[in-house]
Amino acid sequence: MRGGWEWLGLLARAARTPRGVAGITLAGVVILLAIVGPFVAPHQPTVSVTATFAPPSSAYPLGADDLGRDVLSRVLAGGWLLLAVAAGSTALGVGAGVLVGIAAAYFGGVTDGVLMRLVDVLLAFPQLVFALLLVSVLGPHVWLILVAVGISHAPQVARVVRAAALDVCERDFVRAVELLGAPARRVMVGEVLPNVLSVVMVELGLRFTYSILIIAGLSFLGFGIQPPAANWGLMINENRIGLVANPWAVVAPVLLIAVLTIGLNTFTDAIARTSLGVERPAEQLAVVAGVSGEAASLGEVVR
């Protein structure tokens, strides 16, 4: 595959910009904490060890939660599953979106029309609501949350990738490879995909951030990763009532989620700026690509 390692170069360049450094540092600290955390937690995260909402002490540096469990241990243990599910749904959603987007752009015509109508239908569901809808009857299984969040990403990714791929499909080298008799699959994977990689990278960053927001949000509402297992979204909700007695039980997970998503978003912004060479925020890219249907409808009026 031509330029198979270009994306690494792009990542490296983005990581050297000021925003890239800031983003990687912030997100990296939290991700490291989430991965190492379960192994260094001083107490069992699911066992009551002291009084309900006990304030911080030397034995329990962040105090206790609503059931007297050690907040520090729960914070350390409560991140990895959230990150793992978010990574899974991002891979699924971006993968499916890239597939649909490139296929729609490459085949055009009826295929394009049908795929984009389906995309419109899924876009009508707010992402959190789509996940709630699937969880409502089937129950909050981890695999289901992964799939639901992944599916809810796919239409947005498909729109952006399709817009980028449309330009690529018009170019001479794609026509040339076709004339040489390459099958459609080879053209799409070998020629079109490498040329929309920077868009895909930005989407990966954006969708990973959104996955974390949605999955933590679902857990916060009580439909995500189920208790008694610790997780940051759920902890915030469980301990809201004890905010006065031991604010750390809420503040610690709030800070971790905030630092993580701010870091990821800043790094994604660095990728977008590096790859496009323009001063456009990442989400503006999505708007330009017609996420709201603007480009399509302006086009309709023109024609």
Added chain:
Amino acid sequence: MSVLTARMGAVRLRGFGRRHPLVRLVVMRACLGVVTLWLVSVVIFAATQALPGNAAYAVLGHTATPQRLQAVEAELHLNRPVVSQYESWIGGVLRGDFGSSLANGESVAALIGPRVVNSAVLVVVSGVIGTLIAGALGVLAAARRDSWFDHVASVVALGVTALPEFVVAIALVILFSVLVLHALPAVSAIPPGSEPWQNLKELVLPVATLAIVIAPYIFRMARGAMVEAMESDYVEMARLKGLTRRRVLLLHAFPNAIPPVVQVVGLNLLYLAGGIVVVEYVFNYPGVGAALVDAVSNRDIPVIQFVVLVLTAFYVFVNIITDVVALLASPRRRTAG
């Protein structure tokens, strides 16, 4: 890209003649919207009622007795084939009969209707406040590009963009009602029978949360669009004509920055449709979002179906409106038409 097509469009529209393409666009979008909504209703039905497994068991769980199972099966028409179940559900929806709640037997329309108003108030008020403040800040940042204000505002916007609603909501609760200040209520339970605007104090925190969540996008878009407009030839021309800086900014650059901002405002209204779920839940605000969370915990299928249908219909409607408004607000199109 859209700027280019718009410019080409202006040229072509002039030659195109009398027939107003806008009317055609609106009709076409409305038809597409109806088709989309129909497919959406199929997805909603499939996810709640047509999935493998008995929905009645899922609803009742451990409390399933033969009598209760029968009652739920009758309410959802589960004893009939799937297609006929869908027909009777969608037929009811078209007649304005949304079924009755499995939790308490009340009609869904009576249960959720007042909540739709409450949620609409929340969405509109926070949408307007967030847009005005963020839009003004964006224009200001672009006008003073590379000043310290621009840099600080841009960095703050980038940070806040990524924050989930519940993190913002909890942070506001900590700051304004529990730990630092005790100025505002942490719970926004609007008493039944009274309207949201009669309980302004209760509205402050939910509205502030949603406004803060959408503001960064609008700020960044407004700033970007203004920067782009100010670098364009026509603004350069206006400047060279000797117009005052303020005139150039407000009468020449600003109108051209409106269409992309309208798009983002539309996107954010849509985002609010999802955002209200968490925010209403946090503040216990009696809207459709909180109703959805309750319904999902009770597996109250008719309520889930109705609320999701309302939210998706809102999406389709706002999408059409946004496109039309963005088109009408585009100065290029106006001069061409």
